[in-house]
Amino acid sequence: MDFPSKEKLVWHESAKIHQRRTDQHRKRLSGASKPVRCTLCAVDLMAASGYGQHARGKSHRRRLEEQGLNPGEDPGPEELDGVPGTQHCEICNASIPLHMWERHIDGRRHLRSKGFVMLQSGLEESERDKNGVAVSNGDGGLNFGLLECTDRHGVAYNFDRTMSVQNNNTTAIILADARVTSRANGLARVADTHFDLRQSVKGLHLTPGAKTNVEVAFRPRDERGRFHDRVELYFEDVVLKQRFAITRPVTATVGVKADYEALRPIAPYVRPKRRNEEPVSDPVPGIPPPALAAIAWEVSLPKFPIPAGLKQIGFSQGTYGDLANKVRSTYLPKAFDGDTYGRHMKMMIWIEEEQARRDLQLYNLSGTTLERKGVYYNLVVEGLAEKRPSIIVGDKMYVRNHGSSSDRWFEGHVHRVLEKSVDLRFHGSFNSYSGQRYDVRFELNRLTMRRMHQALSSAFKRPEVLFPAQQHVVELRVPSLGRMDELRCVDRKVGNNRPQLAAVAAIVHRPPGSVPFVVFGPPGTGKTVTMVEAIRQVLYSNPNARILACAPSNSASDIIAERLADLGKSQIFRLIAPSRSATAVSQTVKNIAMLNNDGVFSAPPVAQLQKYRVVVSTCFSASVPHGIGAQEPEVMIPIKTMADNNTNVILSGDCKQLGPIVRSGVAKELGLTKSYLDRLMENPVYDQEAGYAKTIVKLTKNWRSHPSILKFPNEAFYKGELEACGDPLVTHSLLRWDELPTPNFPIIFHGISGKDLREVSSPSFFNIDEASLVKNYVQRLFDDRRLRLTPQNIGIISPYNAQVGKIRNILPGKAKEIKVGSVEEFQGQERRVIIISTVRSSVDFINYDLRHTLGFVANPRRFNVAITRAQALLIVIGDPVVLSLDQLWKSFINHVHIHGGYKGKKIDWDPSEVVDRSARFDHERRTKGLSEMEDLIERTKSLVIGQSEDLAERNDDDEIEGNVDKPWREDE
Secondary structure, three states: OOOOOHHHHOOHHHHHHHHHHHHHHHHHHOOOOOOEEEOOOOEEEOOHHHHHHHHHOHHHHHHHHHOOOOHHHOOOEEEOOOOOOEEEEOOOOEEEEHHHHHHHHOOHHHHHHHHHHHHHHHHHHHHOOEOOEEEOOOOOOEEEEEEEOOOOOOOOOOEEEEEEEEEOOOOOEEEEEEEEHHHHHHOOOHHHOOEEEOOOOOOEEEOOOOEEEEEEEEOOOOOOEEEEEEEEEEEEEOOOOEEEEEEEEEEEEEEOHHHHHHHOOOOOOOOOOOOOOOOOOOOEOOOOOHHHHOOOOOOOOOOOOOOHHHHHHHOOOOOHHHHHHHHHHHOOOOOOOOOOHHHHHHHHHHHHHHHHHHHHHHHOEEEEEOEEEOOEEEEEOOOHHHOOOOOOOOOEEEEEEOOOOOOOOEEEEEEEEOOOEEEEEOOOOOOOOOOOEEEEEEOOOOHHHHHHHHHHOOOOOOHHHHOOOHHHOOOOOOOOHHHHHOOOOOOHHHHOOHHHHHHHHHHHOOOOOOOOEEEEOOOOOOHHHHHHHHHHHHHHHOOOOOEEEEEOOHHHHHHHHHHHHHHOOOOEEEOOOOOOOHHHOOHHHHOOOOEOOOOOEOOOOHHHHOOOOEEEEEOOHHHHHHHOOOOHHHOOOOOOOOOOOOOOOEEEEOOOOOOOOOOOHHHHHHOOOOOHHHHHHOOHHHOOOOOEOOOEEEOOEEOOOOHHHHHHHHHHHOOOOOEEOOOHHHHOOOOOOOOOOOOOOOEEEEEOEOOOEEEOOEEEEEOHHHHHHHHHHHHHHHHOHHHOOOHHHEEEEOOOHHHHHHHHHHOOHHHHHOEEEOOHHHOOOOEEEEEEEOOOOOOOOOOOOHHHHHOOOOOHHHHHHHHOOEEEEEEEEEOHHHHOOEHHHHHHHHHHHHOOOEEEOOOOOOOOOOOOOOOOEOHHHHHHHHHHHHHHHHHOOOOOOOOOOOOOOOOHHHHHHHHOOOOOOOOO
């Protein structure tokens, strides 16, 4: 019997469900119900009365099983505080302003979510036993469980499992057909599938009460990770002449059982709840650490509080675009020029600061304890090692008795930061007994924000620096060959490198007060070497020159200081913030810094500071000279702030690498993500050809990577202009590794299907399957003694803090010395081997959220930095199905595949096809999984849906989760 037409198979019950939920929405508008959230599934429900039905559902029961919990251990629901003036959409899991409700329910996002709900309902319907036929494994499907790897590569054996089919009718039933979804309708090649049926059951008659078995085989074929498919069973009632279908999901996991046990979630994930907390008022002052008194300030640093009206607009209800437009029309000046520059930037900084403050609330503690340690009180802060939150000496926290709204808050100052805890000092009247519980509030350290406001409030507004134009470069000349050759470079490599030499000569012979000069340095091209040589040459050629060298991080500033340390203690000074630990600084840098009697970094008096020819600091610490009394004409502090008419600004960087980290969606809309360097590079004055050696020099010789590693980023970001010049003794040193899929191609992309996991209250994702595979690769690298690798030769990068922590925990023995960190932590660094774990892996297209699955991974700048750290070997571990949704990642996977470096999970597209890189995401790829599910629903007599997407609608809870992996400020 043939199936009816598609039009007749639309599952009308799904429409009824949606209508019922819409009625519940309207009911809530009248205040008749209170929403709750399932803490296990992170799903919002319209009313507490609906939790029982939700808890009996398959998805909830699966979550319990995944977390290793019994039904009696269900964490249950939590009551949600409604956001004033909003209506919560259960289908979209978002708070919608009341005035936008009608537009929302007719909008693309809601229609897409409604389609997902209908599809979920359809799949659940297909899994129900029906018409008197019972199929075993009804709760969670057929699960092969965790299969242990038999060797370092994977599992090479076949496995069988059985599902039973029983006819409980009084009449016969025909098992008309059975199939595995991945093999249906040619959706995949046989070589790409891992599940199959052992025998044909087509046309099998089941008499009343009869039972039969369906044997399912699993063939891992040396692959690791998670495997998913579905068995479709088709029946015919011989009496009623009706056909129906029952499906069962089938899953298997291949890996190292010990790794999965060690890394499994320690507790179910509970989505952090945004707290609307009253501000701390009139706290009992605490005792600050000596570090805060290490420098004698002569110029006060104003508070610069955020204007109340700006906060109200920037954080009211609405989309980011709408809020940004309100800020533009109300607060931003109409023009963006030298006269309005400070005001314009300050508004964006205020909005960003408020978002950071709100993000910090995520970490507030409730019902915690303090341990007395002499004059200190020790507070354990989960996530401190991963800088969640980032805490430095001098930060403030507020504590009061747990649950008491009448008790006074006590202010605690951070005196010491340990691995997982901090030591605080309170007022002498504070006294705590053992076991007493407290509520803790973290306070955002506004020092860096206030310094930026102070700089932006200055009178400096030279157009040559802030807004260079063609009339400012008319007098500039390209350094002649004679001037270039007359330089006696300390670093001989610079003398033999024309782009570097041209940059140094242009800087040395630059007229006072010129427009900023840019040293555009792609990865591994020697930006730091060029700048260090330029500093030396300026000092040699101009005895009156004074240089302030700034870098965005302490590590980068230390590198500059170390390379210039031979100038001598009387010539160079490394200015370090008093909050930085002296143990984190090398002895070379300490020798040119200043430590007071308490072992705290400090700064000398103005008169002494003026004697140094070079001062090295971070950008934020560069405002210290102004704060201790130096005048603006005497010192150049951070770019865009203070300089006189004779100051030259030199920028070194790469607008294709990491840019500013911005937390606020509104600030992003207003343009805060565009750096000063980005803005200059968009200016025609900085055209790389017309402005060569007058305003800009692009370094093109890469001294870091093997040519094969350099090839893709070179073509993707730098027009193929980079030249591989690395030392072959380093860059070619790992080509003999036996694990390379193709000899002489030192890139591996290992495709693996894992599972996105979270735990406790941390929204950060981790992936056990990938972490275990990272460990496996590290072991293989160390096992090959011919390679002679040390932990210092290997770096492991992951964009998620939780994954960083899991990998650190699982690495054995000496491998624990390997640096594991985020992309930001590896900026400017290099290793012979780089292993990247991309983490995100999702085969559940029903709950698929493109923005959050790829939003953090699919960032071109982060991608560029990550893959350009490797000198001799690059290993990328990820799910190709997910990553291929991003055009850049798909192009990279194709590149590796074509050159023979791909292994693991098979890709389901032609890698030779040209990828349209002009598109942000691959919508064809995005809909493929949904289309396959639609085909399944069609075959199992369910429904067909359409889908669309909208990535711009605002969701405050999503923003909190999205910001959790963004780095906080450096220790300052």
